[in-house]
Amino acid sequence: MKRFALCLALALALTGPTTQAQPAPEQPMDTRLLQQPGLPYSFSSLLLDSADGQRHYQVWIGRPHQAAPKDGYPVLWMLDGNAALGALDAGQLQKLAAGQAPLLVAVGYQTPLRIERTARTRDYTPQLPGAEQKDPLTGQPSGGAEAFLELLRQRLRPAVAAQAPIDTDRQTLWGHSYGGLLVLHALFTRPGEFAHYAAASPSLWWGDGAILGQLPGLAQRLDGHPTQLLLMRGSAEPATPRGPSTEPADARARQLAGELRQIPGLSLDYHSFDGLSHGETLGASLAYVMEQLYLR
DSSP: HHHHHHHHHHHHOOSOOOOSSSSOOOOBOEEEEEEEOOSSSEEEEEEEEESSSOOOOEEEEEEESOOOOTTOOEEESSSSHHHHHHOOOOOHHHHHHHTTTOOEEEEEEESSSSHHHHHHHSSSSSSOSSOBOOOTTTOOOOOHHHHHHHHIIIIIHHHHHTTOOOOEEEEEEEEEEHHHHHHHHHHHTTTOOOOOOESOOOOHHHHHGGGGGTTTTHHHHTTTTTEEEEEEEETTTSSSSSSSSOOOTTTTHHHHHHHHTSTTTTEEEEEEEEEOTTHHHHHHHHHHHHHHHHOO
């Protein structure tokens, strides 16, 4: 813990202006929001480890100053919490406080970095049939999506509820890139866990489009339970992270949107951010989700 505290202090010292481009792999987490006085939210954090002890989480909880509604606060769960927290600003918090004022839960990792690539590779990718699974981009172990979702349901949610009352019927799961892939996996395999699923720039190319194979039977799993998906991407994003593709850049996203629109009980909001790259959609999508769900 001393080493982590020292690294976090170093990150605070080194954090520069927020960039709109794809972040460098070693970019430090932007923690300036946590240092600002007069915010309408108070932030606390909790630490925990994965069941196998290999991944170490830090979760930031932003609680509105106003009293919780009768049924508890609506909750916005944000994956890649280190990056998500850095994408927020005081103006957004002021607007949220004047609106529905959700509880903000940024699920990050115990690192001074903005992105913890090894851990998120494991946590945000589904298990594919076959032997030991390695990620096509990083070569790191992958396929831990189910274990991560179980950790969120069985350990994270009760831990957060112990700090602030939550409305279990008004929960949103947001994620970007591999996080967006996990959001789709959560929707397709356990659609009753959240009321809103927000997948920004999901890695639909991963596993040769394996996530699309989870679609069959979704209508039966929804079982008439009203659920919303916000599916987002930037118009300047490539089809895959490996460079040019023979298919249109948004072909898989539009194919997925078309199929999802046919599913009873599922409300789909497909939004394209004009001119934005893959990295730029992280902050833009988070702001869009807040506007659509909590500021109307």
